[in-house]
Amino acid sequence: MRNPITRITRNAIATAHIGLASVTLHTRPGWHSSLAVRWEGTHRARTLRAISTQSPLASGNTRQSSSRGPFLPLFALIGGAVGIAFTTLGFVDLEAAKNGPEDGGEMAGDFRPDLPTYTQRQVSSHNQLPPDGPGVWVTYRRGVYDVTRFIENHPGGERIMLAAGGPVDPFWGVYRNHAADHVWEILESHRIGNVEEGAKWDVDLSKVGDPFALDPVRGPELIMLNTRPCNAESPPSTLADDFVTPVDTFYVRNHFGVPLEQEQHTLLVEVEGGKTYEVDLDELRKMPKKSVIAVVQCAGNRRKDMHLFKPVQGILWGPGAISCGLYTGVPLKDLLKRVGVTSERGGLHHVQFEALDKYGSSIPLSKALDPLGDVIVAYEHNEEAITRDHGSPLRVIVPGHVAARSVKFLKRVVVSKEESHAQWQRRDYKMFPPHVTPDTADYSTVPAIQTMPVNSAISHPTPGDRISPSDATMPVKGWAWSGDGKLITSVEVSVDGGSTWAPARLDQGKEWVEKNVSDPDAKRDALVSIDRGWAWMKWELDVDTKTLERGKELTLMCRARDSSGGEQPRSFDLVYNFRGFNGNAYHKVTVQVASK
Numbered sequence: 001m002r003n004p005i006t007r008i009t010r011n012a013i014a015t016a017h018i019g020l021a022s023v024t025l026h027t028r029p030g031w032h033s034s035l036a037v038r039w040e041g042t043h044r045a046r047t048l049r050a051i052s053t054q055s056p057l058a059s060g061n062t063r064q065s066s067s068r069g070p071f072l073p074l075f076a077l078i079g080g081a082v083g084i085a086f087t088t089l090g091f092v093d094l095e096a097a098k099n100g101p102e103d104g105g106e107m108a109g110d111f112r113p114d115l116p117t118y119t120q121r122q123v124s125s126h127n128q129l130p131p132d133g134p135g136v137w138v139t140y141r142r143g144v145y146d147v148t149r150f151i152e153n154h155p156g157g158e159r160i161m162l163a164a165g166g167p168v169d170p171f172w173g174v175y176r177n178h179a180a181d182h183v184w185e186i187l188e189s190h191r192i193g194n195v196e197e198g199a200k201w202d203v204d205l206s207k208v209g210d211p212f213a214l215d216p217v218r219g220p221e222l223i224m225l226n227t228r229p230c231n232a233e234s235p236p237s238t239l240a241d242d243f244v245t246p247v248d249t250f251y252v253r254n255h256f257g258v259p260l261e262q263e264q265h266t267l268l269v270e271v272e273g274g275k276t277y278e279v280d281l282d283e284l285r286k287m288p289k290k291s292v293i294a295v296v297q298c299a300g301n302r303r304k305d306m307h308l309f310k311p312v313q314g315i316l317w318g319p320g321a322i323s324c325g326l327y328t329g330v331p332l333k334d335l336l337k338r339v340g341v342t343s344e345r346g347g348l349h350h351v352q353f354e355a356l357d358k359y360g361s362s363i364p365l366s367k368a369l370d371p372l373g374d375v376i377v378a379y380e381h382n383e384e385a386i387t388r389d390h391g392s393p394l395r396v397i398v399p400g401h402v403a404a405r406s407v408k409f410l411k412r413v414v415v416s417k418e419e420s421h422a423q424w425q426r427r428d429y430k431m432f433p434p435h436v437t438p439d440t441a442d443y444s445t446v447p448a449i450q451t452m453p454v455n456s457a458i459s460h461p462t463p464g465d466r467i468s469p470s471d472a473t474m475p476v477k478g479w480a481w482s483g484d485g486k487l488i489t490s491v492e493v494s495v496d497g498g499s500t501w502a503p504a505r506l507d508q509g510k511e512w513v514e515k516n517v518s519d520p521d522a523k524r525d526a527l528v529s530i531d532r533g534w535a536w537m538k539w540e541l542d543v544d545t546k547t548l549e550r551g552k553e554l555t556l557m558c559r560a561r562d563s564s565g566g567e568q569p570r571s572f573d574l575v576y577n578f579r580g581f582n583g584n585a586y587h588k589v590t591v592q593v594a595s596k
């Protein structure tokens with residue numbers, strides 16, 4: 001596909017001199033720009049905040065019309081250029097975000113008199129991993145950090161090496177997901193010293209560019225936790241009321257910038273050391289198709305609740321990192337048949353997925369081949385072509401499994417003896433027992449998360465809502481789901497701190513399917529997938545408000561059970577894990593009961 005940027009000026013140059021940093025941007029065909037930044041890491045970046053926040057790109061609200069007019073690429077380029085410039089300086093916001101106490105306490109990267117001071121030359125010579133190099137150091141403000149051992153655990157993979165031997169903050173201005181407490185904590189845990197005063201770094205950001213400049217427009221109702229990369233929750237209204245989540249309010253979990261629209265796309269299906277099959281979108285659409293209604297849930301859904309119990313590392317998702325979609329595509333097992341794989345043999349046990357954005361992960365081959373497993377390579381989401389944020393042009397849907405395996409922007413499928421080597425299979429999305437800490441975690445001892453435990457949450461009312469006791473009843477609504485096709489058998493609600501529980505009405509969504517799915521084949525398949533437990537259940541209970549104590553806080557709780565006898569735990573103590581995965585203790589929402 002032709003990159004829109006190649007249609008315009010080839011050598012725009014933007015130079016900005018802002019504060020102590022001088023930024024020169026040379027654009028060239030392709031969406032990576034060549035950007036050199038002279039950075040003096042000793043000043044207080046906070047002084048630049050007023051300038052950086054003037055740019056909407058700097059504040060992360062990157063928006064772009066999905067229908068590209070002739071001038072849009074130019075605006076996108078200029079916006080991207082300014083965005084990169086300001087983004088580079090945008091670690092101002094990072095620092096402002098969560099960087100330790102503001103009241104004079106120690107901040108990440110402060111000078112530490114108890115530690116040795118290294119010259120800039122010493123730092124920059126630490127830019128290669130052993131055995132070929134001495135190890136990898138990075139700086140943040142005055143801090144020097146030895147991240148040699150952290151690199152293999154870095155959730156963003158090998159991109160961290162771009163900062164090897166120099167400052168990380170220019171890169172964190174691009175990938176703003178680093179503006180989080182746990183990132184500063186991880187960084188400080190690797191602190192070895194200070195960098196000499198007045199160090200000046202020439203940082204080459206050309207390999208990073210601005211990967212988010214052309215991200216798509218997003219629905220205003222999404223609860224945005226991060227825009228670079230985009231991590232956004234479905235709003236409570238849609239979680240409470242929609243059986244199939246509309247695309248605009250479907251939660252978004254991106255790991256990198258969203259790949260550009262692919263006018264032409266070829267999927268590669270391979271067997272390690274065996275056959276390869278290439279199929280383009282037109283051919284895929286002609287193959288026998290299958291639909292499935294499936295829940296897509298991030299392993300970190302409800303992490304915020306677990307974090308309140310005890311701190312965890314990761315994006316602090318509320319109960320909205322979950323949605324339910326109607327997907328249509330080609331059964332993965334039919335594609336595997338084209339390369340001669342119809343059973344587990346010759347030690348082949350895994351199917352690896354690779355994405356256009358370099359994300360990767362894998363599932364067991366047994367799931368892919370299971371005729372009742374309903375794994376599909378989808379090209380439609382809610383009866384429309386998959387949108388960019390949701391994996392265009394192809395997303396593999398692995399019903400009953402964690403969303404990390406339903407890889408978006410799918411480009412390659414490999415049947416292998418081994419699990420994917422990607423970070424997100426081997427070093428992330430693993431659930432350790434409660435006693436394991438980041439320092440004692442041995443990723444090789446714990447399997448990758450595939451299926452998920454029973455979970456439920458209250459989506460209406462929402463925390464802080466005011467309940468009027470003059471209304472006879474108050475509807476309490478939410479979602480419940482369990483992984484691996486286990487059906488929800490009950491959801492109960494308590495309004496008295498868990499002493500008594502009332503059963504909620506369950507809605508399997510079959511009526512919704514009958515009324516709303518237009519394609520008869522998709523309707524038939526959707527009803528089957530509901531019976532197989534791939535979809536969630538919506539539930540509702542009318543609480544009698546007359547019995548509630550007026551003028552007081554009220555804590556509502558919900559809990560679900562599944563067909564295997566699995567039940568949500570009362571508290572997070574037994575399921576606590578430092579990455580905050582699979583958080584499924586009883587969900588609580590505190591509201592205010594009005595006095596009249």
Ligand code: HEM
Pocket residue numbers: 138145147154155156157159160161162163168171172175177178182183186187208229254255256313314315
């Ligand atoms: C020592 C320095 C660094 C530390 C301590 C660090 C730490 C982290 C952490 C903790 C996350 C996960 C954040 C989350 O919870 O979502 C993360 C993600 C990420 N990091 Fe870094 N990082 C460092 C350097 C870098 C650099 C230099 C780059 C790029 C050039 C980078 C690129 C990324 C990306 C793209 C992700 C997102 C991965 C995803 O969402 O799956 N990181 N990093």
